[in-house]
Amino acid sequence: MTDIEGARERRVRTGGVDLCVAELGDPAAPTVVLVHGYPDSKEVWSAVAARLADRFHVVLYDVRGHGRSTAPKPLRGGFTLAKLTDDFLAVIDEVSPDRPVHLVGHDWGSVQSWEFVTVGRTEGRIASFTSMSGPSLDHFGHWINTRVRRPTPRRVGQLLGQGAKSWYVYLLHTPALPELAWRGPLGKAWPGILRRAEKLPAGDYPTASLPSDAAHGAWLYRDNVRARLRHPREDAYAHAPVQLITPLGDAFLSERLYDDLERWVPRLTRRTLPDKHWIPRTRPDQVASWIEEFVRSVEAGQDPRPTRTDRHAQRFGGQLVLVTGAGSGIGRATAFAFAEAGARVVAVDRDAEAAARTAELSRLAGAADAWAETADVSDEQAMEKLAEKVHREYGVLDVLVNNAGIGLSGSFFTTTTQDWRRVLDVNLWGVIHGCRLFGARMAERDQGGHIVNVASAAAYQPSRALPAYSTSKAAVLMLSECLRAELASRRIGVTAICPGLINTNITSTARFTGVDEAEERRRRERSARLYGMRNYPPEKVASAILEAVAHNRAVVPVTPEARGARWLSRLAPAALRRIARVEPKL
Ligand code: NAD
Secondary structure (H helix, E strand, O other), X not given: OOOOOOOEEEEEEEOOEEEEXXXXXXXXXXXXXXXXXXXXXXXXXXXXXXXXXXXXXXXXXXXXXXXXXXXXXXXXXXXXXHHHHHHXXXXXXXXXXXXXXXXXXXXHHHHHHHHHHHOHHHOOOEEEEEEEOOOOXXXXXXXXXXXHHOOOHHHHHHHHHHHHHOHHHHHHOOOOHHHHHHHOHHHHHHHHHHHHHOOOOOOOXXXXXXXXXXXXXXXXXXXXXXXXXXXXXXXXXXXXXXXXXXXXXXXXXXXHHHOOHHHXXXXXXXXXXXXXXXXXXXXXXXXXXXXXXXXXXXXXOOOOXXXXXXXXXXXXXXXEEEEEOOOOHHHHHHHHHHHHOOOEEEEEEOOHHHHHHHHHHHHHHOOOEEEEEEOXXXXXXXXXXXXXXXXXXXXXXXXXXXXXXXXXXXXXXXXXXXXXXXXXXXXXXXXXXXXXXXXXXXXXXXXXXXXXXXXXXXXXXXXXXXXXXXXXXXXXXXXXXXXHHHHHHHOEEEEEEEOOOOOOOHHHHOEEOOOOHHHHHHHHHHHHHHHHXXXXXXXXXXXXXXXXXXXXXXXXXXXXXXXHHHHHHHHOHHHHHHHHHOOOOO
């Protein structure tokens, strides 16, 4: 029996140790080998393995001295990278003797996998490598040397930054102390520390073997780190394509460590995500889907590299993004921007044809997939149906963009209760429905995410001409702020976007109250001309949205006038009140 549900287990004897190897899935499918880190056992992968098992032959093993694998005797000298490479080869000789495997490593599992993928004797045995939170010691050694030899202020800063993050490495080199701590108080406190500091979900991880895993694993550091950093290999080039997944909030590794990686890896795909160190536990859906996408593209003989400079492709590639009001203007441009970054896009609009067109063009723009859905965001039942379908067919959203909205202009006394209801139903209730139905599942999944609500500069800039519209948008802004506070502990960001005057179709559909049809038509045309003259494109709002998600911004005014009004609303609200009294000439 093994601790991974449904796994078949075998023992592999190699170099004086006995390794515990677990397998899931069809052995005829491509083999994915998952290597765990420190202080861990193979169970760190259980959630990722379960997600990959229906598509791949998934193999996990306890590294020597960890979990239910035996430890070398003596311990000193028993954990060298050469011996770990012997173990890896012994495992793949058993589980996939004739076909190269797809290697995945986290933390020390990644450190040792870098060795596997850069030494000659594994050439032809590894089809691809996905690395998470564990650099090659050789690359790291060269990274340090370059910065020590040619120290610019930036490089010294990078050295000091990583040096501070490596405090535990120095401690692990002290004799006996780590063993005493792990077998004593630290071993007991560790599960609680992981939950509090790293936000790991509660469950059956870490396993009971943690104190001895951690005590034995100290030799991973002692046997390798100093020697390799001092004398890094000159030929540590990867002989298989590599996917590097970098969690941006890693407490132990600076993202700068990977700056020079293209030198060592000719075929490199970069991915980033806003999380801490233990992403196989905190983000199993995202990790599994990136592994799957990468393995599939390598198996299909495709070049999986996104361009290096494309930060958005690194961050949003493969993510599931839903945009409401995606049939036109800001919504359509936002769908395209996510599509260009390689996301999977759900384009929702009440106009079925427009939504279908956005989905079609999104596919052409580079979306990993794109679908069109028709729904009126103000209709609770329609939104419930939509959410049910999206969750069933496409999955839980990574990013939700509540963008659908309508314009309404006219003084308070000419605005009928029906006008009020319509604008609040779409602009406010549409956002509430989206946040409730999609946000709830995001929170329940507990793997992070982001909600963007498109408000308006009218949310903080009063105007005698827009009482209903501005009220609806002010409500969206406050809702976003409150929700941001509530969802922060779930690692779900919430952003309110306040665009300003953007050249879209909104002017030709906006309602003008208190005037007859002909006058309404004339005002629409005039405002369309005005917005056309300002000519601020929706694409710029879309890129502000992607930036806001990438940096988890709270409130983002987009155009210069929207930014100016935001400053005035804080520093000189009386001036804004004066401007609010001016009757616009339309
Ligand atoms: P747009 O009219 O070009 O696009 C809006 C899209 O939303 C259309 O495709 C429309 O069919 C869809 N839509 C409208 N009501 C819907 C509903 N009930 N259910 C589903 N879909 C619906 O407008 P836009 O300028 O791109 O506006 C997008 C958002 O940006 C709106 O929330 C708007 O208030 C906001 N905004 C726009 C500007 C601007 O100057 N254009 C400024 C500030 C804020």
